Amino acid sequence: MCSKRRLKAIMFAGFAVLFAALLAACDAECFRGPRPTNPAVSLQDAVGIAERWLAVRYPQSTFNLEWYEMDWEMGRWVWELDIRVRPGRVEYEFYICVETGDILRWRRDLD
Helix, strand or coil, X not given: CCCHHXXXXXXXXXXHHHHHXXXXXXXXXXXXXXXXXXXXXXXXXXXXXXXXXXXXXXXXXXXXEEEEEEXXXXXXXXXXXXEEEECCCEEEEEEEECCCCXXXXXXXXXX
């Protein structure tokens, strides 16, 4: 037979697993605010921020916006941008905060 203490521990672990599953299913929908309809940093602003960042590293290049999306990442709304550097086979992915315009994260991919 199980002791009361062990039974309580098993029940607590079960509730913890259930709570974690509910949070994963929710995908933080419950915790984020509504999608901004008029963000402080527009898509054009975000692209300009990323292009200025790239221009320092690739002064003789042009940049093409390949894909974009406003998404909930890292606990805030961000512009997620994929920008290709021309000439070349380099693509950058940026996460730019819609409230501040800060580049929160970037990643370089080589095709």
